[in-house]
Amino acid sequence: MNITSISREKILEESKKIVSNEGLSAVSIRKLASECDVSIGTIYNYFESKSDLVLAVIEDTWKDIFHMSEENLYFENFSECVDFIFKAVEKGVLEYRNFFDFHSMSLAAVNKEKSKMMMEKYFMHIKHQMFETLDKDKGIREGAFDSNFSKKDFVEIIFSMLLSSVMDKTNNSDVVVEIVRRCIY
DSSP, X not given: OOOXXXXXXXXXXXHXXXXXXXXXXXXXXXXXXXXXXXXXXXXXXXXXXXXHHHHHHHHHHHHHHHOOOGGGSOOSSHHHHHHXXXXXXXXHHHHTTTTTSHHHHHHGGGGHHHHHHHHHHHHHHHHHHHHHHHHHOTTOOTTSOBTTBOHHHHHHHHHHXXXXXXXXXXXXXXXXXXXHHHHHO
């Protein structure tokens, strides 16, 4: 066992490697301590419980998957934004292929409320970016949106298609982008 210090970030990095290779359910304090070459107590210095560790891993993984850096925050139009988000998520699904398994998602119920709030935080970030891009899109045909079909409704529908694609492990980004084009342009 190594006596050197370790950071919270390094622990999360090692945890995400486990998630990527074996799934969220494989994360354990003992395994992580072994991978980090530190004592179990060292891990507990950063995370009070396995539940806290799992939540931090989930949060960090969502960050990796859904992060939209500042340079990517401008899109010419909404369909470009949707295409970018789908491709980023598809990349995340490949990198963390076991993260989205139903069993892994149910394990997040360790602290269901915190886990749900965390996911909503990242979902809101993406939806906000989608709405902002849609709102600024000059190419939208007149009459595409009205009181019965708002921009907010459209973002929610497209986002639910994204989530469905992730959970079903299907790659239908081209179809969704085509739906966007046919609906609003």
